Amino acid sequence: MIDNQPTLYLIPVPLGETEHSRVLPEYNRAVVRHLHHYIVENVRSARRFLKAADRSIDIDSITFYELNKHTSAEEVNTYLRPFEAGESMGVISEAGCPAIADPGADVVAIAQRKGLRVEPLVGPSSILMGLMGSGFNGQSFAFKGYLPIDEGERQAALKEMETRIYKNNETQIFIETPYRNEKLVDELIRHCRPTTKLCIASHISCPDELIRTRTLSDWKNRRPALHKIPTIFLLYK
Numbered sequence: 092m093i094d095n096q097p098t099l100y101l102i103p104v105p106l107g108e109t110e111h112s113r114v115l116p117e118y119n120r121a122v123v124r125h126l127h128h129y130i131v132e133n134v135r136s137a138r139r140f141l142k143a144a145d146r147s148i149d150i151d152s153i154t155f156y157e158l159n160k161h162t163s164a165e166e167v168n169t170y171l172r173p174f175e176a177g178e179s180m181g182v183i184s185e186a187g188c189p190a191i192a193d194p195g196a197d198v199v200a201i202a203q204r205k206g207l208r209v210e211p212l213v214g215p216s217s218i219l220m221g222l223m224g225s226g227f228n229g230q231s232f233a234f235k236g237y238l239p240i241d242e243g244e245r246q247a248a249l250k251e252m253e254t255r256i257y258k259n260n261e262t263q264i265f266i267e268t269p270y271r272n273e274k275l276v277d278e279l280i281r282h283c284r285p286t287t288k289l290c291i292a293s294h295i296s297c298p299d300e301l302i303r304t305r306t307l308s309d310w311k312n313r314r315p316a317l318h319k320i321p322t323i324f325l326l327y328k
Contacts, residue, residue: 097179097207097208098180098210099174099180099181099199099207099210100122100126100179100180100181100182101182101188101199101211101212102181102183103119103212103214104183104186105140105296106215106217106295106297107295107296107321109297111143113296114215115144115213115214116212118212119144119212119213119214120144120145123141123144123145123148124147124148126181127152127153128156128174128178128180129155129156129181130155130180130181130182130195131155131156131157131183131184132157132158132159132183133157133159133185136185137155156170158170158182158194158195158197158198160194164197171198171201174202175205175207182199186321187214187217191216191218192234192236217266217292217295217323218264220295220296221290221302221323221325222262225262225290225292227290227325227327228260228261228262228327231260231261232262235264235265237266237267238265238275245278249282249283250282252265253283253287256287256327262325262327263325264326265326266324269321269322270318272317272320273316273318275324276289276317279307279310279324280307280310285307286306286308287306287307287327288304288307289304289305289306289326290302290303290304290327291324292322292323292324293317293320293321293322294320295321295323304325
């Protein structure tokens with residue numbers, strides 16, 4: 092049953108081309124049927140997600156507020172006006188869970204400051220699903236997001252992560268722009284210990300999912316095709 096109290100729902104979406112029933116509970120579909128205002132990272136993909144969730148939804152009656160790296164702080168502050176007026180709203184990311192490596196965190200922070208009700212819904216997270224499937228330490232881990240682009244800073248980041256692995260038993264999790272995935276694997280092989288383990292997790296929850304853990308020395312001669320494929324990387328000992 093959907094709560095009558097105005098709520099900011101954080102609505103996960105599939106990580107790729109997969110059936111909603113495989114990764115999203117029915118409760119999520121019940122929620123989106125009742126919402127008329129959404130804060131989204133991309134309007135086009137949000138409309139496509141809602142139509143796939145329930146074809147009876149009248150997309151043209153919905154108001155979308157776009158939140159991405161180009162959105163100013165002044166704009167973000169206005170997005171919750173329907174919520175403050177008593178209407179529930181939804182937050183939708185491009186993929187996975189809103190507010191996790193996602194600009195949706197900005198609007199959630201505003202809602203929390205204002206004391207508004209926030210409800211995160213159940214759905215796929217590449218960070219957690221990759222960690223679950225890696226065999227690495229799930230009690231101590233860090234998500235680093237994107238590594239630095241500058242070569243010197245990037246090498247320093249890799250060394251710092253490896254130090255944390257061996258000193259603190261901490262799994263390191265990070266991502267890369269998909270067209271640079273294979274270059275990143277090359278850099279890991281070149282700059283990290285051969286015995287350090289790398290888990291490559293691609294197309295998580297999709298029919299062509301790959302979640303495979305090997306040492307970097309093993310990956311050297313058995314590299315998968317990762318060009319432009321959504322992938323998350325995990326390092327451990």
